[in-house]
Amino acid sequence: MRKLFLSLLFIIAGIICLFSQNPERVYQSHSEENGIFSVTTNDGKYLFKYYSTEILETTFVPNGEETNANSHAVILQPNKVETTYKYVGNDITYGTEGLSVIVTTEPFKISYTYNDDSLISEKRGYYKSPHESMELVKDHIIADVSEKIEFNLTEEEVLYGGGSRALGMNRRWHRLPLYNRAQYGYQSYSELLNFTLPVVLSSKKYMLHFDNSTIGYLDLDSRKDNTLTYETLSGRKTYQIIAGNSWYDVVENYAELTGKQPMLPRWTLGNFSSRFGYHSQKETLETIDKFKKDEIPVDAIIIDLYWFGKEIQGTLGNFEFYRDSFPEPKQMVDVLKSQNVETTLITEPYVLKTSKHWDEAVNEDILAKDSIGNPAVFEFYFGKGGIIDIFKPKGERWFKDIYNRLSDYGVNGFWGDLGEPEELPNWVNFETGSADELHNIYGHNWAKLVYEASLESNSNRRPFVLMRAGYSGSQRYGMIPWTGDVSRSWGGLKPQPEIALQMGMQGIAYMHSDLGGFAGANLDDELYARWLQYGVFQPIFRPHADETLASEPVYRSEKAKKLANFAIQMRYRMLPYNYHLMAENHIKGRPLMRPLFFEEPNNADLLEYSDAYLWGNDILVSPVLEAGKKTQEVYFPRGSMWFDIETDEVIEGGQKKSVTLSESFIPVYARGGSFIPLAKPMQSTKSYDDGYLQLQYYHDVTVTKSQRHLYMDDGITTNTFENGAYQILDFEAKIRGSWLEIEFNANNGKNFTPRTKTIDFTIHNIEKKPKRIKINNEKVNGTYNSQYKTLTLNIDWDTNTEKKVRIKLRK
Known part of the structure; x- marks a missing residue:
């Protein structure tokens, strides 16, 4: 009986440790003033501040220290957002319509939710302990004691971040030094490279940014006890948690927080x-x-x-x-x-x-x-x-x-x-x-x-x-x-x-x-x-x-x-396509190269996959990374048909498929329903003629409506988007019965002078020669290639006006 009683005590103690934070941290009071929600404990104060409905900053200020508001990373000014507050039982919930912090007063705990789903919680939160040196940086990160912020992880989370490393896509189970350092001649594995970042992203679609430039470590569950720890030698105990409904929301919110890339020349x-x-x-x-x-x-x-x-x-x-x-x-x-x-x-x-x-x-x-x-x-x-x-x-x-x-x-x-x-x-x-x-x-x-x-x-x-x-x-x-x-x-x-x-x-x-x-x-x-x-x-x-x-x-x-x-x-x-990606990055903060789990966030098989990726929204790329390969397996994201850009072979998404390799190019595919703009051959971008486009439309009968955009400006001048010195071309395709209808429109910035564009317009996957073709209700003849099943039209378009193409398809 005594053994059973002791076992129950250990189980209860374990449960308390699991669901509480630092057992020595005791809640004392809380308040809200000037948009900052504060919680006072026996050993310091938590400060919670919203930058937006999906970005929350948490700072812990230990007793005896002053608040340090200096950030080298953050430039977004906190927005006044509508927040709610409730105190039920031992739980104080403070948050926006999406992102909330829950303060459990006894036993003390800090946790975060998004749309009522759990994101992450502090484990011990802030604490100090003896510094554990790593051989990799023992001569560079030197201390007796380090400061830490510790969190709970769930078993299934895949973790990304920490800057530039060669570790595989999943960086969980590594302790990563935050110390920018070159490694000469590295190959397929490197724990430390030139560009480290105090950033962690989770497959649960949230990001943690530790807002302190001092050297230290990110421990991404290296002891395999479901613990994430940020370690630093000194400085701010501040982190932002960034959430979103999609991966694009998360990275765009982070770009709002830390700044967006200017347009490059x-x-x-x-x-x-x-x-x-x-x-x-x-x-x-x-x-x-x-x-x-x-x-x-x-x-x-x-x-x-x-x-x-x-x-x-x-x-x-x-x-x-x-x-x-x-x-x-x-x-x-x-x-x-x-x-x-x-x-x-x-x-x-x-x-x-x-x-x-x-x-x-x-x-x-x-x-x-x-x-x-x-x-x-x-x-x-x-x-x-x-x-x-x-x-x-x-x-x-x-x-x-x-x-x-x-x-x-x-x-x-x-x-x-x-x-x-x-x-x-x-x-x-x-x-x-x-x-x-x-x-x-x-x-x-x-x-x-x-x-x-x-x-x-x-x-x-x-x-x-x-x-x-x-x-x-x-x-x-x-x-x-x-x-x-x-x-x-x-x-x-x-x-x-x-x-x-x-x-x-x-x-x-x-x-x-x-x-x-x-x-x-x-x-x-x-x-x-x-x-x-x-x-x-x-x-x-x-x-x-x-x-x-x-x-x-x-x-x-x-x-x-x-x-x-x-x-x-x-x-x-x-x-033209690549330049649009540059503009999309500048305006929205979207990366040019995108993992396939951005496309399928609930596909666990893609969370560690980098054998293929998206170049922008519409091009799937599978680099050849091994010598002498004749074939290669490529995963094609579900929900789209994918066109081989060299052969026009159409592959249905949602499958892995072995493809034959050529020495002249790597496997590249265009998404069904996409418009891919190409330029004339040139010897320099200085001779690029933006008055001409070779526009490829990849017709897919399962895509009844499709719309894409193409950003254009002079390619030189600063702040063209902000100053309205740009043009965005809109291409929209619809299937109405046996008609394929395509509309061209232009959104011209206030300081942009539109011009007429010559478009060699090629539509792929047209099974039979069309019955009729009309451009703005005038009948025209196109060039139909029965071998590749393509239709090409030559169009002059005054971008001050709309242009409409209607194609009567044969069944």
Whole structure:
């Protein structure tokens, strides 16, 4: 009997621990004032604040600490939302029509619901405990005690987030350091890369953003006891919980909270010539000449660190063209511009003692300091010197002036490298905080600095900011990150879609690869071609590599060059569609690359699937990530028919199917009912003619009504959408009996001048030659291809007016 009694006591104690929070935390009182709901406990105070009906911020302020409202990530101002309050039994419920917090007074507990469904609850909530070091960062994250916020997870949750990692889509069961750090030559697995984020997303369609830049960890149930823990060395105990009815709602709400990506210049959607690196002006110009001779499109060239010195080491901080190698930089940039090629220069945030600017940096007092107030000097791979204190107004201004001077040459883009930062001892101090506090936001603030300096040089020209590291919200500074120094191998290629998909979910939509791989002397034409074919359907198309092998197709074998050119030409044909994705990201915050579980959130088989993904709403892509494959299994999302864009084969959604592979392209499919706009072939985006469209409509008899949009503007000017200097074309298809009706309309911004467009309109999946075709009630003849079952019409459309196409189909 005694044993039974003790067993019951243990069970009851276990239940209390499971459903309570910190057993030492005791509720005392609560109140609401000025839109903030507060709950006082014996050891601190909870503050709850709504930014919108689907975004709630929670802050815990321990006794003896002051409220810290400083956020590096959040820019949304709290909205006044309608809230409800009720106190029933031990439960206080405070919330909006969707998202609520429930405070259980005894035993004390904090939990959250959305539409009355449970999202997550705090376990111990905030507490302190001895710091548990990780071997991976033992020399970088150093502390005796760390502060934690602990939550309960459900058994079935799949977790995403934490920034850029190569772990598989499900990041549960990992303890992830929050410490931006490069890993040279990584392959299919990497726990830590350049761009970490204090963000967790759950398959239950909610997001947690921990609003504190100090280094630490995200423990995503590494002990497999259904516990999620945020760990930090110091700083705010603040997190936002973001909910939504769909995955698109969640990511769009997060983009509202932390900022949306500005429109990039249209040329960034073209092909880049890039390597580590071009040693001279002569080599730079000769490379572009080869692109022109081989008729391979190119829009930009990126010049690595040899522009300011002959050597890799000892030259960081020169920030001036090395005239022995680049004797006439302005002339070089002008020649490139005459060839429709933009110039981007690499920069780094370090000033070495051997550089031209060391004395100036010391005298101007723009470097970070050591513990006694002297310039912090440390040694690393590139040499001995210090790091610019961009958090100090003087340091920020000094660095901005560097970019302004470089812009005077006609340079239209800047690359910020080593911005993790690559080397930053924890004893270094900046004007606004310690290295531990600011390490993870150095790249973030550097991106802001470059973005603002670019606008100072030309306020009406969109900046191009290529950066290797950043923080939550870095997208609002136009940041374009890449996946780091990946191995030039099949192992390196394999995780690239996963990394980009994860980052897109976390607000960083332009994460992309060094196409072909960066590190290693692996001359593999099949790998190179497959990487570039994947690159057609990822945000930035930029082959790049170290000097052991050429990254540019013009220096590869004839076969590799041919396959690369085919991919690059496809990239350029996709320009109207891709540009619309850019606008959709800017306006709504939607990622360009989207996991298939966005389409089917209740399909458990897709929650860890990245073998195929959506490029925008209507294109399904399945990259080839292994050598020598002849066939590949692709999952086709249910609810749509999918058209092979090369053969027009139609595949019903809701199934996995083995498809035959071609060496010339990867499997790509268009959604039934979609309008896919294509451009004429071109050698540069500068020659893009937006007065012409090759418009593909994928007719599907099961789709009785379909509507799509296409965004257009000048591709150069800042704030075109905000200023009404845009046009949105609307395409709508309806099936009415035996008639297929298609309407063209245009929504013209107040500062946009419409023009007539020529449209080569191809309708797929027309089983028989139509009986009649009318455009605005005038009978016309189209071109019917019985082999491919397509109908093509040539249409001139004054976009001030509506255009209507009616096609009488044969049964």
